[in-house]
Each structure stands twice: as structure tokens, then as C-alpha cells.
Amino acid sequence: MVLALQRYFVPVTNWKTDVVYITGDDVHHISRVMRLQDGDQIICNHPEGKAATCEIISLTKDSVQATIIEWLNESVELPIDVTIAQGLPKSDKLDYVLQKGTELGAAAFIPFKAERSVVVWDAKKMEKKLNRYTKIVKEASEQSHRTKIPQIMPVLTVAGLIEEAANYDVLLFAYEEEAKREDHQSFGTILNKLRKDQRILVCIGPEGGFSQGEVNQLKENKFLPVRLGPRILRTETAPLYVLASISYHFEELRWV
Known part of the structure; x- marks a missing residue:
């Protein structure tokens, strides 16, 4: 069975070209709860309503860096x-x-x-x-x-x-x-x-x-x-x- 990727909302200031920086409580969730490591994939949500599949490239106590693999074509919000x-x-x-x-x-x-x-x-x-x-x-x-x-x-x-x-x-x-x-x-x-x-x-x-x-x-x-x-x-x-x-x-x- 293929498990769905974990999804995280990332502030607009933490998107840098093709790299996403995750900070705050989500770092603990990624490292301690989900026990994800370098090379694992997650989905990052942009405040504008876009989402991208990303791969973790660096994980420290205070932050997670992930590189964007592809932008997703999703339509899950109510049309009204x-x-x-x-x-x-x-x-x-x-x-x-x-x-x-x-x-x-x-x-x-x-x-x-x-x-x-x-x-x-x-x-x-x-x-x-x-x-x-x-x-x-x-x-x-x-x-x-x-x-x-x-x-x-x-x-x-x-x-x-x-x-x-x-x-x-x-x-x-x-x-x-x-x-x-x-x-x-x-x-x-x-x-x-x-x-x-x-x-x-x-x-x-x-x-x-x-x-x-x-x-x-x-x-x-x-x-x-x-x-x-x-x-x-x-x-x-x-x-x-x-x-x-x-x-x-x-x-x-x-x-x-």
C-alpha cells in the first residue's frame, strides 16, 4: 500500500526559487513524529493555494530544507x-x-x-x-x-x-x-x-x-x-x- 505524503503549509517568505524552508512546530513533526529523513518526500503548500511535491535535502533541529520536484495540479477547494x-x-x-x-x-x-x-x-x-x-x-x-x-x-x-x-x-x-x-x-x-x-x-x-x-x-x-x-x-x-x-x-x- 502506498501511503499519502505528509502535507505542510509553508509561509510565503520560506519559498526560495526551487527550495522550501520549513520551520517551527512542523520541524518536530517531520523529524520526531514522522521520522522522515533526507531523500524522503513531502508536499508543501504555498499560501497562494498551490502545492508542490518536495524532497528533503537537509534536516536540522530548527529547520528542514526541501527541493521542489514538481508542482501539483490540484483542485480541492470549494468553487464557492x-x-x-x-x-x-x-x-x-x-x-x-x-x-x-x-x-x-x-x-x-x-x-x-x-x-x-x-x-x-x-x-x-x-x-x-x-x-x-x-x-x-x-x-x-x-x-x-x-x-x-x-x-x-x-x-x-x-x-x-x-x-x-x-x-x-x-x-x-x-x-x-x-x-x-x-x-x-x-x-x-x-x-x-x-x-x-x-x-x-x-x-x-x-x-x-x-x-x-x-x-x-x-x-x-x-x-x-x-x-x-x-x-x-x-x-x-x-x-x-x-x-x-x-x-x-x-x-x-x-x-x-
Whole structure:
């Protein structure tokens, strides 16, 4: 059985013509965890979304040097740019959303403080959390063979989220009450109207959902309420439903 090559994301400053320099925690992973040696091959991802098969030519305590063998012709990113705005959930649910959402192709994540969010972060805790989350999406990107690492934005308020919405083409928010209306707007209906290369922002409420005030605020700012199937989903399940549906619709049905 041929094992897949290990994949590492390398900052743009570490690409020098035909040589790649790997530093930081990845050096430990290459030498101590994977026990790779000179002559072994890895895949290095460039920040622009390109990837190359590389051969290790030098391995020290602080760095790994690898020479580029060939650039790969890969197409693994979603054809639609999807950002998940996740209402801050309890415990480690956001870890799960970030990891699985990355595997499913999310381009970015925006944690936001909703009225019904129980979690409270101070500045120190926020910095620590964001550092942890950055590591989670990097490792998930490597594991799922993505060519880009999703961006994680600082925690926003709903007002900040609405301001950020100006950067997107389509604005949606999951609203369970929408599923009870006969004239509800299904997610499938919206998917049929989307076009390749659009930027989509999908907002998911925390465990208690959105307050009525937030619903009104979002609607007034061009966010469309949408149901995600006939069942009520947990806050950590909803973004995965969104991403899996988009992947199936655009990668398996429309643009295969």
C-alpha cells in the first residue's frame, strides 16, 4: 500500500526559487513524529493555494530544507467561497465546528457573540483561544489535503457581523422558525440560485438560537432566513449541514 505524503503549509517568505524552508512546530513533526529523513518526500503548500511535491535535502533541529520536484495540479477547494459565522457555543463545540468545517471546505470562520451565547471571553482568553483555533484549522487543512488554510476572524458582535457582511454576495442565517412556515425558503432553493466564485456568509446561532431582536436586525440588513431541513439541528451540526450540502450540490452534481 502506498501511503499519502505528509502535507505542510509553508509561509510565503520560506519559498526560495526551487527550495522550501520549513520551520517551527512542523520541524518536530517531520523529524520526531514522522521520522522522515533526507531523500524522503513531502508536499508543501504555498499560501497562494498551490502545492508542490518536495524532497528533503537537509534536516536540522530548527529547520528542514526541501527541493521542489514538481508542482501539483490540484483542485480541492470549494468553487464557492463560504464563511461560517458561528454564534459562540459552550464547551469545546467551536473546536469541532472549526475542525470539521475545515475538512468540508469552509473558507473562513467568524465567531460572534449572540444575545443567547453563554460563553464570555476576556481579551487574554480570546487571544489564547484564537491561537488554539489557528492550530486546529491548520492541522485539519493538512489532514484533508486542502491547499488553503481557512481564516479565523476575531470575535464580533452581531452589529460587527452586519458591518462585515458588506464583503459578501449572499447573506444567510439559519432560523428554525423558518421551517414551520408553508412558504419557507429551503436551502436547496437558494443553492440553485448561487453562482461559482460568489462569496457567501452563513450565520448560525448559539445553543439558544437567535433572539427575535437579532432576527429582525439580520432581516433588516439583507440576511435571508433559511431552514436547514425539516429537523432542528444542534448549533455544531448546522454549519456542517451547510458545507456538506454546498459540496454535494456544486462538486458532485453541478461542476464535476
